[in-house]
């Protein structure tokens with residue numbers, strides 16, 4: 099049996115605590131099948147942490163995250179905490195853990211399952227077989243740039259400021275992640291910016307060009323303004339292989355790409371740091387792209403597949419467990435082929451199930467595949 103993998107589970111808020119048990123069941127299945135051994139610990143983040151400790155990212159959570167081999171997050175936020183001061187809102191917990199662990203590279207793969215392509219509101223040929231990778235810079239840009247804040251001027255006018263800042267090392271390191279990924283895929287990278295308006299992204303574009311010329315001669319690098327990119331993603335997403343972009347553009351484009359896969363409830367992600375120069379350890383947090391979905395929380399309606407697919411990314415990127423990740427994804431494919439659907443991916447003639455029942459169906463197919 100493989101070494102024990104230390105996984106920190108952070109269910110968070112809203113649908114987070116509903117989808118997470120379904121992933122834990124998948125982990126338990128792998129253990130029972132003798133394919134892995136997990137040491138699970140649980141931690142608080144977001145609103146759940148605010149309620150218990152007064153802040154969205156307790157020191158204990160951060161310590162547990164650093165000690166773990168990988169972290170799995172559900173979602174944070176919700177109306178209950180909307181009126182809190184900005185710096186202690188649930189979302190600050192997520193931004194804080196990303197920053198503290200140096201998780202600068204957020205991989206958001208938009209891969210379409212055939213059964214959902216058939217059900218898409220887009221034309222079948224637009225989405226069938228789609229497999230693109232959005233690489234979002236995650237610890238810089240306008241999310242973290244200084245100066246920032248809201249101030250009142252002497253004449254009483256209020257001013258809100260956020261700054262879009264990138265340095266050359268920040269651009270180069272995310273560029274390398276995108277180009278390394280592209281080398282193992284279609285060798286095409288589209289860098290998305292707003293270099294017609296924002297100086298910071300003029301630098302972004304210049305550095306991407308330099309990186310490709312100096313280190314990745316085999317990569318075909320193209321550039322697109324973000325407004326056009328959002329339109330092209332819907333018009334003809336298959337023109338893309340790897341998309342690399344800034345923190346905020348990546349946030350927006352990935353929600354858009356999620357709909358190509360059928361639902362926000364289908365899109366996983368991996369947030370990765372750099373390997374430590376001496377120990378080789380790389381922090382990694384796996385998180386669905388969706389949020390806490392307050393409109394459906396607490397009703398067994400959420401689609402757990404984005405979080406389960408985030409776990410398969412953990413198996414691939416942190417634990418090199420490709421066969422196990424393949425098995426889970428094959429089982430998801432069978433479940434979808436059988437027409438089993440949560441509400442967000444429902445279509446006429448399909449069987450509507452809840453969060454837990456989607457977990458039941460998946461485990462049954464994993465049993466069947468393992469027995470075959």
Ligand SMILES: NC(=O)c1ccc[n+]([C@@H]2O[C@H](COP(=O)([O-])OP(=O)(O)OC[C@H]3O[C@@H](n4cnc5c(N)ncnc54)[C@H](O)[C@@H]3O)[C@@H](O)[C@H]2O)c1
Pocket residue numbers: 113172173174175176177189192362363364385386387388389390391392393394399400401402404442
């Ligand atoms: N990673 C995160 O934790 C994260 C991401 C995005 C938003 N948020 C937070 O979540 C809260 C709600 O934000 P929002 O409503 O803008 O975005 P959201 O992603 O929570 O929900 C958007 C829509 O998608 C649906 N949806 C999302 N996930 C789904 C799933 N797994 N199954 C079925 N339907 C699903 C929701 O029901 C809703 O209609 C806010 O506090 C926001 O800050 C957190």
Ligand SMILES: CC(C)[C@H](C(=O)O)[C@@H](O)C(=O)O
Pocket residue numbers: 175189192193349387389
């Ligand atoms: C909740 C929020 C901080 C987060 C982000 O903007 O990064 C979310 O929208 C995401 O896409 O992961």
Ligand SMILES: [Mg+2]
Pocket residue numbers: 349350353387
């Ligand atoms: Mg988002």
